[in-house]
Amino acid sequence: MDNQKIYVTQSSMPPYEEYIEAIKPLWNSHWLTNMGVYHQKLETRLKEYLDVPELSLMVNGHMALELAIQAMGFPKGGEVITTPFTFISTTHAIIRNGLNPVFCDVKPEDGTIDETKIESLVTDRTVAILPVHVYGNVCNVEVIQKIAGKYGLKVIYDAAHAFGVTYKGRGIGSYGDISIFSFHATKVFNTIEGGAVAFLTPELYGKLYNLKNFGIRGEELVTEVGANAKMNEFCAIMGLCNLEYVEQVIDSRKKIYEEYENQLKNIQGIRMFEKKPDVKQNYGYFPILVEAEYPLNRNELYELLKLNGIYARKYFYPLTSDQACFKGKYCNVGLDCSRKLAEKVLVLPIYEKLKWEEMERIMKIICKV
Ligand SMILES: *Cc1c(COP(=O)(O)O)cnc(C)c1O
Numbered sequence: 001m002d003n004q005k006i007y008v009t010q011s012s013m014p015p016y017e018e019y020i021e022a023i024k025p026l027w028n029s030h031w032l033t034n035m036g037v038y039h040q041k042l043e044t045r046l047k048e049y050l051d052v053p054e055l056s057l058m059v060n061g062h063m064a065l066e067l068a069i070q071a072m073g074f075p076k077g078g079e080v081i082t083t084p085f086t087f088i089s090t091t092h093a094i095i096r097n098g099l100n101p102v103f104c105d106v107k108p109e110d111g112t113i114d115e116t117k118i119e120s121l122v123t124d125r126t127v128a129i130l131p132v133h134v135y136g137n138v139c140n141v142e143v144i145q146k147i148a149g150k151y152g153l154k155v156i157y158d159a160a161h162a163f164g165v166t167y168k169g170r171g172i173g174s175y176g177d178i179s180i181f182s183f184h185a186t187k188v189f190n191t192i193e194g195g196a197v198a199f200l201t202p203e204l205y206g207k208l209y210n211l212k213n214f215g216i217r218g219e220e221l222v223t224e225v226g227a228n229a230k231m232n233e234f235c236a237i238m239g240l241c242n243l244e245y246v247e248q249v250i251d252s253r254k255k256i257y258e259e260y261e262n263q264l265k266n267i268q269g270i271r272m273f274e275k276k277p278d279v280k281q282n283y284g285y286f287p288i289l290v291e292a293e294y295p296l297n298r299n300e301l302y303e304l305l306k307l308n309g310i311y312a313r314k315y316f317y318p319l320t321s322d323q324a325c326f327k328g329k330y331c332n333v334g335l336d337c338s339r340k341l342a343e344k345v346l347v348l349p350i351y352e353k354l355k356w357e358e359m360e361r362i363m364k365i366i367c368k369v
Pocket of ligand 1: 060061062063086087089090132158160161181182183184193194195
């Protein structure tokens with residue numbers, strides 16, 4: 001039992017019979033994709049659950065971000081201020097839109113964009129700010145909005161980690177102009193693969209609808225260079241089933257999260273990110289920072305856990321700005337804090353069905369070093 005592998009996450013799934021029952025109608029309708037009834041239903045439900053004014057479902061979180069950026073119609077070569085301490089998707093989505101990422105450093109206390117460093121990066125080519133609510137940690141949305149207002153920039157949040165997070169009693173996706181969510185199998189809420197764009201202006205709905213369906217406007221009319229980013233009905237039904245349990249999932253995660261916190265708070269050299277007041281968290285990730293006072297460095301601890309069958313992850317190392325595909329192509333100076341975090345961070349296993357004994361196994365190793 002002691003060498004049973006433990007991965008960083010495990011996808012939440014509804015009871016088997018429930019899903020099987022729920023997909024049965026598809027064998028009558030034969031309507032498997034192309035904005036079917038379950039697509040519509042899930043869109044409505046998620047709009048309520050996420051507490052956002054408007055929402056468009058997408059095939060995955062990456063395409064949600066790519067098409068959200070495309071929908072804004074920024075001039076090619078425009079600059080987008082973003083962070084490198086994120087999943088590669090964030091940076092890819094900018095570059096695949098013909099825009100240039102301008103990397104801004106993050107804050108040591110929570111890994112989100114350092115709002116005090118944004119303004120110095122604004123130029124006459126800047127079109128948007130694209131911060132990340134990394135691990136569900138909420139960015140300084142107030143200051144970011146102020147800067148955006150001052151320079152006439154759009155704010156697009158990568159909220160892929162922030163499903164169900166609220167700030168000051170409002171859905172996190174209602175801040176900024178646009179937020180994107182990921183419903184990938186590894187996220188707090190999943191539709192197997194899936195994602196959504198949340199936004200403020202109703203006019204954007206038609207635009208995104210169009211872009212996710214090849215830009216087709218009528219049987220004989222294509223008005224835009226769109227993509228295929230439609231969520232299919234099997235995924236939408238998975239979402240509807242999983243949504244029934246998401247509170248329960250978040251609750252189980254919370255228990256594990258709090259126990260981790262309790263056990264680690266007195267361990268020298270293990271630091272945890274700070275919590276921002278007025279935030280309802282989703283406990284999607286449990287990142288720790290392995291500081292110099294700990295007997296092992298991050299890589300050594302990672303290897304030790306791995307030897308014991310525990311697969312923690314170095315999210316997010318390396319920084320996206322250091323990846324082989326863009327190294328040296330974009331400005332990435334002044335990223336000291338991001339780089340330090342990337343060297344120290346380790347995400348521990350956390351998911352709904354993580355057993356108490358499994359957690360103890362992990363804690364034993366970290367606390368006894
Ligand atoms: C998961 C993720 C994405 C992409 O979402 P997919 O649904 O996997 O395409 C984008 N940004 C961040 C920060 C993510 O973690």
